Amino acid sequence: MKKAQLTIGVTGLNAVDNPGSGIPVIRALKEAKSFDVRIIGFSYGTLEPGIYMHSIIDKSYQLPYPSVGIDTLLKRIEYIHSIENLDVIIPNFDAELYSFIKISPKLKALGIHTFLPTIEQFEKRQKVNLNDFGKKYNIPVPMSKVIFTLSESHEAMRDFDWPVLIKGKYYDAGIAYNFDQIGLYFNKISAKWGLPIIIQEFVHGTEFNVAGLGDGKGNTIAAVPMRKQYITDKGKAWGGISITDEALLELTREFVAKTQWRGSFELELMKNKNREFSLLEINPRIPAWIYLAVGVGQNIPEALVNLALGKNIEPYKSYLAGKMFVRYSWDMIVDLKEFERISTLGEL
Amino acid sequence: MKLKSDVAVSDSGFVFLPTTGESFSVNPIGSEVLQLLKEGKSIQEISNQILDKFDTEPLIIDKDLSDFMEILNHYSLLE
Numbered sequence: 001m002k003k004a005q006l007t008i009g010v011t012g013l014n015a016v017d018n019p020g021s022g023i024p025v026i027r028a029l030k031e032a033k034s035f036d037v038r039i040i041g042f043s044y045g046t047l048e049p050g051i052y053m054h055s056i057i058d059k060s061y062q063l064p065y066p067s068v069g070i071d072t073l074l075k076r077i078e079y080i081h082s083i084e085n086l087d088v089i090i091p092n093f094d095a096e097l098y099s100f101i102k103i104s105p106k107l108k109a110l111g112i113h114t115f116l117p118t119i120e121q122f123e124k125r126q127k128v129n130l131n132d133f134g135k136k137y138n139i140p141v142p143m144s145k146v147i148f149t150l151s152e153s154h155e156a157m158r159d160f161d162w163p164v165l166i167k168g169k170y171y172d173a174g175i176a177y178n179f180d181q182i183g184l185y186f187n188k189i190s191a192k193w194g195l196p197i198i199i200q201e202f203v204h205g206t207e208f209n210v211a212g213l214g215d216g217k218g219n220t221i222a223a224v225p226m227r228k229q230y231i232t233d234k235g236k237a238w239g240g241i242s243i244t245d246e247a248l249l250e251l252t253r254e255f256v257a258k259t260q261w262r263g264s265f266e267l268e269l270m271k272n273k274n275r276e277f278s279l280l281e282i283n284p285r286i287p288a289w290i291y292l293a294v295g296v297g298q299n300i301p302e303a304l305v306n307l308a309l310g311k312n313i314e315p316y317k318s319y320l321a322g323k324m325f326v327r328y329s330w331d332m333i334v335d336l337k338e339f340e341r342i343s344t345l346g347e348l
Numbered sequence: 349m350k351l352k353s354d355v356a357v358s359d360s361g362f363v364f365l366p367t368t369g370e371s372f373s374v375n376p377i378g379s380e381v382l383q384l385l386k387e388g389k390s391i392q393e394i395s396n397q398i399l400d401k402f403d404t405e406p407l408i409i410d411k412d413l414s415d416f417m418e419i420l421n422h423y424s425l426l427e
Contacts, residue, residue, distance in 0.1 A: 206368070208369075226369075227368065227369030227370075229369070240369075241369040242369075243366055243367060243368060243369040244354065244366045244367050245367045245368065246367070271368075275424075321366040322356065322364055322366050322369075
């Protein structure tokens with residue numbers, strides 16, 4: 001039977017030291033068994049490496065930054081759609097998700113499918129709401145407090161032991177051992193990602209992540225747990241290994257069932273010396289290490305596309321444990337004319 | 349004490365625990381002990397088997413074996 005030919009727009013082409021997941025998502029889509037793809041890359045900056053990776057991206061377009069507003073984003077996508085006839089869009093940045101969730105009904109009216117969490121799910125799992133989230137769904141999370149000014153940190157710190165994690169709303173975090181360091185991270189992170197800043201209990205232990213997909217009806221379609229083996233100074237996994245921890249998988253299934261999670265997600269968890277897990281973060285999108293899940297037998301981006309298109313799909317039931325991913329960087333030689341085109345025309 | 353059933357031990361002495369992703373390296377005698385544990389042998393049987401191969405005192409083997417079992421337990425490799 002002839003496979004369907006889909007045109008899929010993908011963001012997160014920044015395959016840099018804090019990589020977006022666009023490139024591994026595209027790799028996964030290219031390996032999909034249920035469809036063939038034409039890939040349209042969506043970028044925000046002109047130096048996102050994916051723009052220049054013509055072997056896997058057929059055409060790239062720049063998108064307006066989320067801060068510009070959703071009307072501008074919708075207009076830009078309408079323009080791109082008029083040329084490319086998009087079937088599906090997979091947004092991969094936390095900061096753009098709110099806009100894409102908001103415009104998803106309008107995208108659907110245009111014939112562009114997405115498979116994203118609901119606004120309610122998106123908001124509830126925000127780092128600033130993680131305490132309430134843990135209480136509501138009875139999932140262990142580290143204690144955290146939200147502050148809007150540096151002076152609030154003294155009051156907030158009465159409930160914490162040192163050190164603490166200082167986290168941005170969307171990205172970035174630092175470990176603070178005293179008030180000076182809280183000030184340092186507060187200023188650094190808030191300048192880049194805005195307010196509020198989150199003070200979170202520092203949990204000692206080993207970090208584990210789970211990449212998964214929920215169908216929005218409480219079913220876990222896919223889940224692959226990974227232990228980070230090599231972590232960069234930005235806390236990003238540069239190497240990891242698939243594992244079989246049943247407690248992790250159970251926690252994941254519980255998370256999906258209780259929240260009726262719709263779409264892809266990444267759970268970041270810490271296992272303490274008593275072998276208990278705490279849920280540190282819920283990222284409402286595909287993680288950058290997703291190709292490990294594909295490599296061990298669960299093509300999560302492919303399943304997400306099929307769910308977006310309204311297809312009934314069977315949950316993945318197994319994967320290979322003990323497979324590693326080892327990330328590497330790669331220098332491309334790019335003609336200035338290409339940089340000129342994306343910089344001036346916003347397309348390449 | 350039994351070795352967890354999912355612990356993978358290669359001929360070269362590379363040990364992998366798939367539930368946690370941890371890996372370890374053991375020397376040839378450690379590897380042999382792990383293989384014997386995998387076969388379901390008791391500590392006494394393992395001790396006797398090693399004693400047959402080496403010119404040493406039973407007390408020394410029992411002490412080393414006990415230390416090794418402690419290490420395995422510490423790293424959650426035992427049931």
